[in-house]
Amino acid sequence: MLSNHREKLEDHIHSYYRSMDKHNSFLRRAKNGSDAEYLYKSNLRPLDLNRYKILKMIFSEADSYLRHYKNLFRVPWKIYEFEDGLGELPFPHTHADTIFLPRQWLKNKADSGDIHSIASTLIHEKIHIYQRLYPVYAHFLILNVWRFSIASTSDIEANKNILRKNPDANKLVYKDSEGVLILPIIQNNNSSKISDPRDHPFEIMAYRLTDIILNKIKPYEEEQTWINTYL
Numbered sequence: 617m618l619s620n621h622r623e624k625l626e627d628h629i630h631s632y633y634r635s636m637d638k639h640n641s642f643l644r645r646a647k648n649g650s651d652a653e654y655l656y657k658s659n660l661r662p663l664d665l666n667r668y669k670i671l672k673m674i675f676s677e678a679d680s681y682l683r684h685y686k687n688l689f690r691v692p693w694k695i696y697e698f699e700d701g702l703g704e705l706p707f708p709h710t711h712a713d714t715i716f717l718p719r720q721w722l723k724n725k726a727d728s729g730d731i732h733s734i735a736s737t738l739i740h741e742k743i744h745i746y747q748r749l750y751p752v753y754a755h756f757l758i759l760n761v762w763r764f765s766i767a768s769t770s771d772i773e774a775n776k777n778i779l780r781k782n783p784d785a786n787k788l789v790y791k792d793s794e795g796v797l798i799l800p801i802i803q804n805n806n807s808s809k810i811s812d813p814r815d816h817p818f819e820i821m822a823y824r825l826t827d828i829i830l831n832k833i834k835p836y837e838e839e840q841t842w843i844n845t846y847l
């Protein structure tokens with residue numbers, strides 16, 4: 617890995633863990649944020665060669681859907697493995713421009729030959745990288761099309777103890793069009809589907825766009841215009 621790339625990645629990881637509270641650290645089997653960061657970083661590995669070979673097949677499967685979306689398609693595949701549950705919850709996630717996959721999760725999925733489900737996860741994660749590379753475009757969808765708005769600090773202050781940390785989210789809190797806060801609370805740890813109205817808009821966006829890209833749902837007109845212009 618080039619040193620500039622490595623530095624950007626480490627900066628992103630560090631800023632994520634620097635703001636991690638005790639409750640979120642405990643969930644990651646760590647005493648505090650810096651302990652979680654140490655655990656996580658010391659168990660990161662580049663992809664093992666065998667799994668890289670399998671993933672190359674899955675990249676082409678995912679790319680066959682992504683090639684219709686020019687900006688998303690241009691985002692290169694960069695993948696790391698991490699040790700499940702050490703310093704981070706055992707779910708695929710992203711930092712900077714790189715996707716991180718839990719080692720056991722990837723092994724089980726690859727062994728079961730479930731290529732479509734891994735491809736779907738990779739598309740979801742690539743949308744999180746798109747959100748980082750194209751924050752203005754992403755906010756056109758969130759603020760202008762979906763009519764969410766950004767909440768004030770006083771709204772957030774009252775709820776900060778229960779917020780679930782997620783490396784794929786930004787640090788903003790949003791309200792829906794009725795003014796109800798969209799807060800990813802810790803109790804919802806296992807559910808981050810679109811049906812969970814309290815999940816961070818970046819998650820709502822990643823789930824919904826993945827379903828649209830895989831032709832599981834149809835976008836409504838304003839979404840389709842946004843997709844044609846920006847995705």
Ligand SMILES: [Zn+2]
Binds near residue numbers: 740744
């Ligand atoms: Zn996600």
